[in-house]
Amino acid sequence: MSRILVIGAAAYQVPAIQRIRELGHEAYCVDYKEGQPGFAYADSHRIIDVRDKEGCLKYAQELGIDGVLTWGATLTLETASYVASAMALPTLHMETARIATNKYLIRKRLTEKGLNVGGEVFAIMGKEDVENHEYRVPFVVKPCDGSGSKGVRIVIDEKDVKAAIQYAFDGARNGEIYVEPYVEGKEFSVEAFVCNGEVFVYSIVKTNFEWKGIYPEYTQTTYLGISKAMETAIEEEVKKAVDALNVTFGPINFDLIISDVNGKPYIIDVGIRNGQNLLASHIVPYSRGVDELNNSISLCLGHNIDANPKKKEYISSRLLIYPPGEIKEIKPYKHLIGQNHIVDIILRKKSGDLLPRYQTKSDICGWVLTSGSTPEDALRYSNDAWELLKEYIIIKHV
Numbered sequence: 020m021s022r023i024l025v026i027g028a029a030a031y032q033v034p035a036i037q038r039i040r041e042l043g044h045e046a047y048c049v050d051y052k053e054g055q056p057g058f059a060y061a062d063s064h065r066i067i068d069v070r071d072k073e074g075c076l077k078y079a080q081e082l083g084i085d086g087v088l089t090w091g092a093t094l095t096l097e098t099a100s101y102v103a104s105a106m107a108l109p110t111l112h113m114e115t116a117r118i119a120t121n122k123y124l125i126r127k128r129l130t131e132k133g134l135n136v137g138g139e140v141f142a143i144m145g146k147e148d149v150e151n152h153e154y155r156v157p158f159v160v161k162p163c164d165g166s167g168s169k170g171v172r173i174v175i176d177e178k179d180v181k182a183a184i185q186y187a188f189d190g191a192r193n194g195e196i197y198v199e200p201y202v203e204g205k206e207f208s209v210e211a212f213v214c215n216g217e218v219f220v221y222s223i224v225k226t227n228f229e230w231k232g233i234y235p236e237y238t239q240t241t242y243l244g245i246s247k248a249m250e251t252a253i254e255e256e257v258k259k260a261v262d263a264l265n266v267t268f269g270p271i272n273f274d275l276i277i278s279d280v281n282g283k284p285y286i287i288d289v290g291i292r293n294g295q296n297l298l299a300s301h302i303v304p305y306s307r308g309v310d311e312l313n314n315s316i317s318l319c320l321g322h323n324i325d326a327n328p329k330k331k332e333y334i335s336s337r338l339l340i341y342p343p344g345e346i347k348e349i350k351p352y353k354h355l356i357g358q359n360h361i362v363d364i365i366l367r368k369k370s371g372d373l374l375p376r377y378q379t380k381s382d383i384c385g386w387v388l389t390s391g392s393t394p395e396d397a398l399r400y401s402n403d404a405w406e407l408l409k410e411y412i413i414i415k416h417v
């Protein structure tokens with residue numbers, strides 16, 4: 020049994036805290052205030068801000084931890100690296116962890132190291148710096164410290180430049196924004212995992228999101244629309260990025276666009292953390308037979324792991340989003356797993372819950388995951404399963 024300190028006790032870290040204990044270890048965690056959800060699952064916790072490196076180190080030393088980890092976040096990486104480095108435990112390089120929360124520094128590094136970019140990338144360091152730059156449309160403007168698309172604007176028309184820059188500043192917590200070339204094309208999310216000097220590309224996922232009147236049809240399907248040649252080109256670009264950022268340890272997630280103009284992959288966003296929306300927790304385990312969380316826990320303890328994918332099955336995940344209303348009843352549905360190509364059903368709502376019009380992931384009923392012998396089959400099955408589940412999740416629409 021080992022003692023592991025998890026930096027952060029928010030919802031994103033809960034799976035890690037739970038898993039550490041499921042694996043028979045002791046889990047400790049820190050966060051800035053009482054009542055953080057992770058505390059309930061840990062052996063013990065202390066109120067320390069996740070950015071307080073010295074405070075966290077002191078706690079870790081008192082505990083005599085065998086490993087330190089964070090999960091699902093980048094804000095917590097620097098402290099995890101600091102604590103691990105000070106205690107000679109495995110971790111990301113401090114410098115990598117330091118730039119992980121700054122999208123501009125990441126993008127700048129990728130550009131300097133020769134990754135596909137298609138034009139200039141520059142930062143605007145405050146409103147007084149706006150006039151010092153030239154803006155050539157089309158471009159994209161983003162907060163340096165953004166997430167969840169906050170403050171991101173695509174600018175196609177000259178007349179929108181000023182408003183877009185203002186919009187990005189409004190979404191930036193640290194008052195810094197940056198500009199990068201616009202890439203027209205198809206977007207994918209790529210999940211990779213690094214250990215022992217190797218980069219494993221676990222998944223290339225196509226998201227389809229389309230409003231159908233009052234609710235969106237939202238699916239994520241592995242390798243949908245990806246040829247073998249494109250898969251190789253994406254893997255090469257991703258490996259270059261891992262190298263450029265000197266990521267040596269753990270999961271890394273990319274947003275990437277395949278250009279309609281030249282067919283090349285352009286990395287537009289990097290998260291030095293696992294992918295959300297079931298990507299690391301379900302899609303990768305079902306499609307590749309590897310568990311990034313188990314492996315991360317082993318890695319932080321310095322254990323050897325086999326991170327090689329064991330298989331390649333095509334998985335599609337459809338978010339269970341239905342027209343708004345109130346859930347009247349949820350009929351027993353577990354028997355459906357294993358039928359109709361359904362590999363899992365994850366529900367996050369219960370009878371009596373209100374379903375608002377979809378805005379964020381917290382508004383969804385859950386997910387259904389299906390597998391197929393091609394990505395297209397998997398996608399078709401997930402849409403069928405969504406339809407089937409209407410008979411099990413009974414909603415009184417308003």
Ligand SMILES: Nc1ncnc2c1ncn2[C@@H]1O[C@H](COP(=O)(O)OP(=O)(O)OP(=O)(O)O)[C@@H](O)[C@H]1O
Binds near residue numbers: 161171
């Ligand atoms: N250079 C670009 N060219 C074309 N589209 C872009 C570009 N940069 C961003 N976008 C679009 O804007 C979205 C949000 O951008 P980005 O991923 O950088 O922000 P984010 O805050 O990390 O958002 P999210 O959490 O949704 O990934 C992208 O998923 C993509 O659809």
Ligand SMILES: [Mg+2]
Binds near residue numbers: 274
């Ligand atoms: Mg992104």
